[in-house]
Amino acid sequence: MVLRLVIVVLVIGLNCKCIEGQSAISVNFLAIDCGGSLNYVDSNGMNWISDNSTDIDGEVLAVDPPEYIKARANSTSPLSSIRIFPGGYSKHCYLFGPDDYNISKNSAYLIRASFWAGSLFPYSTISQNTISFKLLIYTDEWETVQIDLPQSGREVNKEIYVIAIRNEIEVCLARTSPNNSDTPFISSLILRKLDTALPPVTASKKFTEGRPLMLVKRTNYGVSDEAHPGSADIRTKC
Secondary structure, eight states, rough: OOOOOEEEEEOOOOOOOOEEEEOSSSSTEEEEEEOOOSSOOOSSOOOOSSSSSOOOOOSEOOOOOHHHHHHHSOOOOGGGGGEEEEESSEEEEEEEEEEOOOOOOHHHHHEEEEEOOOOOOOSOOBBTEEEEEEEETTTTTEEEEESSSSSSSOOEEEEEEEEOOOEEEEEEEEOSSSSOOOEEEEEEEEEEETTSHHHHHHHHHHHHHTEEEEEEEEETTTTOOOOSSTHHIIIIII
């Protein structure tokens, strides 16, 4: 028997430039290749769409993907490019609304953001060999992303369960300070509608007045293929 364990902790309520999300390939699942130029299906069977046709700002940079991606027969991956935000805005947001994704107030969503800078990041950083910036949901701080450069091993994933407070969701990348901070970037962004009967969703609504739940660790027991841990859970089990 395969046992999957998800541990979550409460995220206490947290305070531009926005772009609207593209139409979802699946009504309940959206996977965005940030900086990618094409729509495609990866080796895990996930449908990815590019943010290239939106009016999002920033720059696109091709990066060398992790070794485990390059070892695949089908190496097409969102970890082969990044979207960087070097402009003067303090934050940059992906906006998902009721028209493009049928976002509805009080519904629950899983959001996963992934980051892979590769071996060469094109902008200087405040701390040598480390990049740091913030993730926000709406105007509330989700988490600080901190990555050692050059990046090696695996991508950094940040995951959160959110109860929509209105008929849209904003996922934002922000500088840690207005004038002296690192340049934010992102590799991919996943948005997945959740069943309201899931224990984390019911717990959030019952005990925390709908405040977000942040993933601490995801462990997939008894599975030998760790090429993309957790992706099958997100795609088919939520």
